[in-house]
Amino acid sequence: MVNYAHLLNSHDLKATFQRTQILEVIEKYGHTAIDKIYEEVSKVHSSLSLATIYKNIILMVESGVLAEVSIIGSKSKYEIIKDDHIHLICTECGIVIDKILDENTAKDTAKVAEGSSFSLKHRQVNLYGVCDSCQK
Amino acid sequence: MVNYAHLLNSHDLKATFQRTQILEVIEKYGHTAIDKIYEEVSKVHSSLSLATIYKNIILMVESGVLAEVSIIGSKSKYEIIKDDHIHLICTECGIVIDKILDENTAKDTAKVAEGSSFSLKHRQVNLYGVCDSCQK
DNA sequence: ATCCTTGCAAATGATTTGCAAGAGT
């Protein structure tokens, strides 16, 4: 298990109970939407306010602790920042699965950006389809 | 110029003035968010209702006339369906630029999906950075 | 003529804000 208090402090954010719980929930589910975070954190902290979730998500995204995963046709989910990767997104159940971004794809996309005098900061590669279990 | 009436009819949608105007605006700007569409179409049809925009966007996405482009940190934009391509998205001004998806990247991503018994339907590759003119 | 679409107004849902009380360093 990761030390969320340290992760927060290292980004100049105070390690409140709410924040560490938010991170635990996001980590537990891998990719999590606002409602789900609220639902789960409420279980261990019933007086939690939705406003607190919103404020903290915004803050943690700005601070580089979290990344937003924007998804066609539904609400964004949030993940803890990690190395470049691809998302497989199931259009049936909504699950998001991480896959390693292979070097070739990374290079190819970088090349596209260069050819356009576009200064590339980060990328989001989302593949939509139907996951293994939803095919059954 | 494209014949939007025909495009709509071929997808079993009636060619109303509002719909053809929505498509013209989307085409004109390439990638367009709801507010902008509303603002622009209102100029030629002042009694336009936002509800009409929403209903039609949903309908046209379902019918395969439009595609949603979901963007980190801002509202989705819509584009007319076209061949697989990449988006360069400027985090300063919000402009979205289309780039050809090179064959290698297409193959590589397809491979990732296969290796996961995931049935791939479509992909969205978004590269975030700063566009040429915003760099100045 | 028929069925689908529009515009309106109201309902609902999502997100943001200000402020006093409470928690972290």
Added chain:
DNA sequence: ACTCTTGCAAATCATTTGCAAGGAT
């Protein structure tokens, strides 16, 4: 102690809905 964060309630913004009137085929 000091400053930042929380929770609440209200405000705001975004999206959806039902329905009567108008438009497309």
